[in-house]
Amino acid sequence: METLIQVLIDGLLSGMVYALVAAGLCIIWGVMDVINFAHGEYLMVGMYVSYWLGFLAHVDPLVSVLASGAFVFLLGALTYKLIIRYTIRRPGLVALLATFGLAMFLKNLCMNRFSPNFRILSDTWLGGKTFLVGSLILPVPQLAAGILSLVTIGLLYALINGTRFGWAVQATAMDREAAELMGINTERIYVLIFGIGGACVGFAGGIMPSYLAVHPEVGSMFGLIAFVCVAMGGFGSIPGAFLAGLLVGIVEALAGFYIAPVFKYIAVFGLYLAVVFLRPKGIFGW
Amino acid sequence: MNPKEANRVLGKDGPWLVFAALLFVMPFVPFVGENSFRMHIMILILLFAAMSQAWNIIGGYCGQVSFGHSVFFGIGAYGAGMAVVAYGVPPWPGILTGMIVAAAVAVIISWPCFKLSGHYFAIATFAIVEIFNRGFLVWDWVGGALGLDYPLVEEGLWNLMWHDSKTGYYYCALVLFLITFGLVRWLEGHRFGYYLRAVREGQETAESLGVNSTAVKLAAMALSAALAALCGAFFVQYNLRVDPPMVMSLDMSMKFVLITVLGGSGTLVGPLLGATVLIPLQEYSRALWGGLGGGVDLIVFGLLIIIIVVKQPAGIIGIIRDIGKHAARRRAAGKEEADHGAP
Numbered sequence: 001m002e003t004l005i006q007v008l009i010d011g012l013l014s015g016m017v018y019a020l021v022a023a024g025l026c027i028i029w030g031v032m033d034v035i036n037f038a039h040g041e042y043l044m045v046g047m048y049v050s051y052w053l054g055f056l057a058h059v060d061p062l063v064s065v066l067a068s069g070a071f072v073f074l075l076g077a078l079t080y081k082l083i084i085r086y087t088i089r090r091p092g093l094v095a096l097l098a099t100f101g102l103a104m105f106l107k108n109l110c111m112n113r114f115s116p117n118f119r120i121l122s123d124t125w126l127g128g129k130t131f132l133v134g135s136l137i138l139p140v141p142q143l144a145a146g147i148l149s150l151v152t153i154g155l156l157y158a159l160i161n162g163t164r165f166g167w168a169v170q171a172t173a174m175d176r177e178a179a180e181l182m183g184i185n186t187e188r189i190y191v192l193i194f195g196i197g198g199a200c201v202g203f204a205g206g207i208m209p210s211y212l213a214v215h216p217e218v219g220s221m222f223g224l225i226a227f228v229c230v231a232m233g234g235f236g237s238i239p240g241a242f243l244a245g246l247l248v249g250i251v252e253a254l255a256g257f258y259i260a261p262v263f264k265y266i267a268v269f270g271l272y273l274a275v276v277f278l279r280p281k282g283i284f285g286w
Numbered sequence: 287m288n289p290k291e292a293n294r295v296l297g298k299d300g301p302w303l304v305f306a307a308l309l310f311v312m313p314f315v316p317f318v319g320e321n322s323f324r325m326h327i328m329i330l331i332l333l334f335a336a337m338s339q340a341w342n343i344i345g346g347y348c349g350q351v352s353f354g355h356s357v358f359f360g361i362g363a364y365g366a367g368m369a370v371v372a373y374g375v376p377p378w379p380g381i382l383t384g385m386i387v388a389a390a391v392a393v394i395i396s397w398p399c400f401k402l403s404g405h406y407f408a409i410a411t412f413a414i415v416e417i418f419n420r421g422f423l424v425w426d427w428v429g430g431a432l433g434l435d436y437p438l439v440e441e442g443l444w445n446l447m448w449h450d451s452k453t454g455y456y457y458c459a460l461v462l463f464l465i466t467f468g469l470v471r472w473l474e475g476h477r478f479g480y481y482l483r484a485v486r487e488g489q490e491t492a493e494s495l496g497v498n499s500t501a502v503k504l505a506a507m508a509l510s511a512a513l514a515a516l517c518g519a520f521f522v523q524y525n526l527r528v529d530p531p532m533v534m535s536l537d538m539s540m541k542f543v544l545i546t547v548l549g550g551s552g553t554l555v556g557p558l559l560g561a562t563v564l565i566p567l568q569e570y571s572r573a574l575w576g577g578l579g580g581g582v583d584l585i586v587f588g589l590l591i592i593i594i595v596v597k598q599p600a601g602i603i604g605i606i607r608d609i610g611k612h613a614a615r616r617r618a619a620g621k622e623e624a625d626h627g628a629p
Binding site (some may be wrong): 276 | 349351398401402403404405406408409410412413414416419420421423424536538540543544547581582584585588589590591592595596
């Protein structure tokens with residue numbers, strides 16, 4: 001029983017990070033109907049920013065999270081300005097292929113500059129610390145990442161649903177022309193949304209180097225899992241992406257522990273297929 | 287502007303002319319001089335043109351953008367590989383089995399997937415690739431993560447293997463290319479081809495006219511998967527080894543989609559144009575910069591993909607059409623001027 005709870009806790013903690021990565025993809029998808037194939041690579045870039053700040057300037061990941069977020073925000077805005085802007089009125093496949101090219105570019109650029117070595121920050125404030133509750137072990141770095149994810153997703157949700165900017169975003173998502181007629185600068189909304197989507201994964205990537213090794217391929221699987229979470233949650237629904245992220249984390253942990261580690265991704269992708277075969281537009285989709 | 291003029295560049299007869307010219311020229315390529323790198327590129331162009339044409343049936347003509355074709359490609363590859371490595375027989379029975387299994391798998395997994403639309407369908411196909419990839423990695427019977435390494439057997443068509451030169455492979459790739467292109471050319475004029483395009487343009491409309499869209503999509507998927515398996519089998523015969531990341535990866539699937547979309551999705555010559563541009567880019571950038579280490583070739587390749595996709599989303603065929611239209615417009619303008627200029 002205790003093992004089960006421990007496994008569930010581990011699953012929940014990694015699920016929260018998945019949820020944050022997925023939330024970033026989710027608003028981009030929801031507002032622009034674009035699948036950003038380079039989303040996982042954004043995470044990798046965020047991790048490298050935090051890693052190098054920690055390694056060269058001894059900044060703790062808890063602080064460099066802000067730098068990673070800002071950096072990936074700019075990367076996202078730049079991606080929109082240089083690539084997505086030209087593909088937005090074309091079929092969705094065009095943007096997907098262009099961002100696939102971007103993913104390839106970013107991944108190999110990091111491979112070239114930083115070598116394919118696995119890198120981890122060793123002495124951080126939280127690194128290696130654990131929290132004991134009864135006989136359950138709560139790893140502090142993962143806990144911090146989970147809390148950061150929760151807070152960021154909450155802020156994102158509040159931003160989209162409770163501010164004038166958020167209403168403008170929703171209006172743009174519903175009907176771009178009509179929103180423009182209402183005086184909304186939709187071009188600026190698009191840039192900001194791509195940036196904010198990037199900042200979400202930037203935050204996630206920023207806090208991770210204290211417990212997960214950075215390497216150029218680290219983002220690919222996170223990216224795929226984010227696609228799965230967003231589609232499972234339902235088109236552009238932040239609560240849906242959040243719930244799907246938690247579900248994916250738990251299923252991954254359970255399958256990894258009770259079946260075999262190699263089966264955890266088979267279980268995750270199988271879960272996605274099962275969900276969309278029952279609800280073709282995702283849990284919260286319509 | 288004269289649409290007839292524009293059509294003449296690559297209109298109704300255009301693909302046929304290109305096709306005929308190729309048919310005439312291609313068999314003589316090996317006689318130009320044995321250069322094994324050039325032969326390698328020619329073989330890959332033909333193979334990937336054929337493979338992308340197989341994808342084009344379902345992705346281009348029928349409009350169901352699948353990122354799962356590396357699964358069928360991989361099943362074909364493993365079919366041939368298992369026949370040679372595990373049973374020590376020529377690859378032919380394995381190729382046939384692979385094609386049948388791929389078609390069956392395609393029907394089984396596509397049936398529920400076709401209920402999904404747009405991005406949901408695309409992500410479901412991503413998920414299927416990952417499931418198959420991981421499944422094959424732990425499946426000991428097919429060699430697991432180590433993959434299958436070919437024994438060296440006597441060369442010739444019987445074993446579908448050549449050692450001294452690549453000429454044999456070249457002619458096989460050419461046959462593969464002719465089979466897929468001929469089939470698609472035939473489909474274009476056939477009732478089934480019209481069904482495919484009708485489903486792409488509007489599924490509800492097609493159904494209201496009595497087209498059974500599910501049956502059409504499943505049949506197209508099965509055909510496409512069987513051809514993909516055939517290409518996969520040739521790929522493994524050419525490489526003499528197979529492992530899951532090599533054939534059943536998202537990157538492989540993306541390559542088929544990219545080639546078709548870059549060339550011109552839903553057109554007969556599109557896959558050939560795409561492969562003719564993309565494969566040499568990939569191979570020459572690998573040859574030029576691959577030695578520098580650290581993926582410089584892929585950095586360049588990624589950038590090129592972005593530039594081509596952003597600048598010309600209609601593909602290379604779009605560029606050719608634009609040039610054709612431009613020429614026609616200029617000719618028309620020149621004629622007009624001449625008409626007005628004359629007293």
